[in-house]
Amino acid sequence: MKKIYLISFILSNFFSYAQLSENFDAAATLPAGWTSFIGTNGIGTAQNWGTSTTRSYSPTNSAFVRYENVTGGPAEDWLITPLVDLTNYTESTLTFYGGQQYTDDYATDYSIRVSTTSATDPLTFEIVSTYAESDFSNVTIPALQPGDLKTVDLSIYDGQQIYIAFVMIQDDGDNWFVDDVNVTGTLSTTNFDNATISFYPNPTKNILNVNSSESITKIEIYSILGNLIKTATASTQIDLTELSSGSYVAKVTATDGRVKTEKVIKI
Ligand SMILES: [Ca+2]
Ligand SMILES: [Ca+2]
Numbered sequence: 040m041k042k043i044y045l046i047s048f049i050l051s052n053f054f055s056y057a058q059l060s061e062n063f064d065a066a067a068t069l070p071a072g073w074t075s076f077i078g079t080n081g082i083g084t085a086q087n088w089g090t091s092t093t094r095s096y097s098p099t100n101s102a103f104v105r106y107e108n109v110t111g112g113p114a115e116d117w118l119i120t121p122l123v124d125l126t127n128y129t130e131s132t133l134t135f136y137g138g139q140q141y142t143d144d145y146a147t148d149y150s151i152r153v154s155t156t157s158a159t160d161p162l163t164f165e166i167v168s169t170y171a172e173s174d175f176s177n178v179t180i181p182a183l184q185p186g187d188l189k190t191v192d193l194s195i196y197d198g199q200q201i202y203i204a205f206v207m208i209q210d211d212g213d214n215w216f217v218d219d220v221n222v223t224g225t226l227s228t229t230n231f232d233n234a235t236i237s238f239y240p241n242p243t244k245n246i247l248n249v250n251s252s253e254s255i256t257k258i259e260i261y262s263i264l265g266n267l268i269k270t271a272t273a274s275t276q277i278d279l280t281e282l283s284s285g286s287y288v289a290k291v292t293a294t295d296g297r298v299k300t301e302k303v304i305k306i
């Protein structure tokens with residue numbers, strides 16, 4: 040019973056990992072990989088997404104778009120993240136800090152949208168969260184506040200690759216400050232693509248090789264009771280010659296932090 044428990048503990052080792060983390064502080068322009076566009080009605084060309092030092096959570100910059108007084112329809116301003124890879128992740132979650140500017144309510148429409156196919160086609164995005172001006176603090180407080188932290192459940196996109204859009208729709212409305220955008224999830228070793236990393240030969244008399252398209256940080260061999268027996272770093276193989284015959288657990292760690300564990304037999 041104890042053995043079974045320990046094996047399952049090793050094999051179900053979970054890691055929390057950030058797939059996207061952006062504080063907008065490295066430059067006065069939007070970070071590489073981030074894009075923006077306006078609505079298909081073409082209205083509102085004077086004010087578009089950029090950065091600001093007026094309000095932020097992490098000093099000194101935030102992503103920022105200003106209101107615009109337009110005619111003929113509302114102005115839509117879309118800010119799109121780089122591709123976010125949720126492959127092998129569960130419980131994916133978006134967090135960000137948002138802020139408005141003015142104390143009066145100008146009925147600005149803020150939303151978070153997700154596309155699994157395109158960073159540029161607004162029709163492929165679906166709304167996952169919406170906000171009103173009152174959901175965010177205003178400029179009477181210079182810094183964005185802990186209460187400005189918004190959390191969006193992205194778990195329905197677990198296992199997929201997505202683009203996330205911050206969309207502001209208004210006519211003579213308010214501004215939007217967005218800072219410290221993070222996407223986190225739980226990496227499951229049991230979700231590691233089995234085709235990506237494999238061990239061979241298994242069973243083995245001496246050398247255990249790792250076949251991998253990933254860059255390998257280390258290979259570890261554990262006893263069936265969970266004790267670390269041997270480690271090989273910066274190598275795609277480990278020598279098991281001196282080990283007694285029997286079952287072991289091999290654990291390989293890729294440079295991106297992902298791991299795979301598998302039962303191996305020493306003969
Ligand atoms: Ca615009
Ligand atoms: Ca910042």
Ligand SMILES: [Ca+2]
Pocket residue numbers: 139140141142143144145172177213
């Ligand atoms: Ca307002």
